[in-house]
Amino acid sequence: MPTQILYKPLTPEQEKRRRQRNIAIALSVAALVAIFYAITLVRLGSNVFLRPD
Amino acid sequence: MSLVSESDLGQQSDFGSAASDASPSDYVALLKPRVMSLSIFTAFAGMLMAPHPVHPMIGAIALLAIAVGAGASGALNMWYDSDIDRLMARTANRPIPAGRMARGEALAFGLVLSAFAVLTLGLAANWLAGGLLAFTIFYYVVVYTMWLKRSTPQNIVIGGAAGALPPMVGYAAAAGSLDLSSLLLFTLIFVWTPPHFWSLALVKAGDYGRAGVPMAPNVWGPDATRLQILLYSLLLAPIGALPWILGYAGPVYGAIACLGGLGMILGGWAVFSRREGDLARKTAMRNFGFSILYLFTLFAVLVVERLTTIWLGA
Incomplete structure (x- = not known):
């Protein structure tokens, strides 16, 4: 019967790269939020302050 | 019953695993930064040809979207061409042939970036520009990479249209039309x-x-x-x-x-x-x-x- 292994631990180098990838994804998502915020402000202009009656 | 047998652990599937060896710099390499910089530059020139200057913020975001779209094309190109990339000295050290990344990772990366680039350009500028960017990605990946590149010596003549489109995308982003x-x-x-x-x-x-x-x-x-x-x-x-x-x-x-x-x-x-x-x-x-x-x-x-x-x- 083969040895049962549920997971293989990551090497320190793989853990480091995974952390780097996670940081890169977080920064990309933050940049995307900033971009869409900027698009909204530019598109709406001063109308962004208007509130419906 | 084992969830993962020992023999599976040494292999990386086509879609990678948590144990991926890819670093952020490998993902940057997938974007073909040098090709991307030429696309940004020519798109910027196209943008400036428009009769009226575009809002600087919209212009900057449009250029970023075009750059990401060009990079996504590069990633999809490397996904499809990984078999021949490993045979050429010039391309053998790319992330997939070098074994640092699974093919599926490049495919997913390219598809996600393509979608975001087209949607962002469409929402920020207009849908003519977004549609042209989508066409450029399709042309480079499907028409050039998948079809022409391996079938005819006219590959780079006809396929060259993909590299020539960024100024038109830039112009469309600024003007909302083409001239x-x-x-x-x-x-x-x-x-x-x-x-x-x-x-x-x-x-x-x-x-x-x-x-x-x-x-x-x-x-x-x-x-x-x-x-x-x-x-x-x-x-x-x-x-x-x-x-x-x-x-x-x-x-x-x-x-x-x-x-x-x-x-x-x-x-x-x-x-x-x-x-x-x-x-x-x-x-x-x-x-x-x-x-x-x-x-x-x-x-x-x-x-x-x-x-x-x-x-x-x-």
Whole structure:
């Protein structure tokens, strides 16, 4: 019967790269939020302050 | 029952795993940063050709979206071409053939970036620009990479349209429409691509031959390719000057386009006439380098002329 292994631990180098990838994804998502915020402000202009009656 | 057998653990699936060896720099490499920078630059020039300047923030976001779209094309190209990339010295160290990344990771990365780039450009600028960017990605990945590249020596001629589209995307992002000036920039890059790429292919013919890619020197032979380089250079010189002749660019552009066009013709003639030995290789590489300088200078002058006009008019 083969040895049962549920997971293989990551090497320190793989853990480091995974952390780097996670940081890169977080920064990309933050940049995307900033971009869409900027698009909204530019598109709406001063109308962004208007509130419906 | 084991969830993962021992024999599976040493292998990486096509879609990668938590144990991926890819670092963020590998994902950057997938974007082909040098190709991406040329796309940004030519798209910026196209944007400045628009009759009215675009809002700087929208312009910057549109350029970013175009850059990401170009990068996504590169990632999808590396996903599809990983089998032949490992056979060529020039491409063997790319993330997939080097074993640092699974093919599926590049595919997912390219598809996600493509979708975000097109949607962002559509929402930030307009849907003509977004649609053109989507078409550019489709053309580069499906028409060029999947179809033409491995089937015909005309691959980079027809496929060159993908590299020529960014100025039109940039113009559309700024103007919301297309006109003759954007078509001129498209034509300039389209006609520039064959002499540029074939000069490199003359030197790298062995690489392409090993990978089974039917580049012109491998199919038509080096001498026929040299003739084609000369003919395209003869065609390119007047096309390069057209933006000035038709009034879309100033006299500085006109002078540089004429001088540069002459340089391309002389370079094409040198490649055509020097056919043997190390001198032939050096001449082809020099023509390859000069063609980059030629295109970069033309677009740089166009950008400077347009920015000067905008600032003086403001």
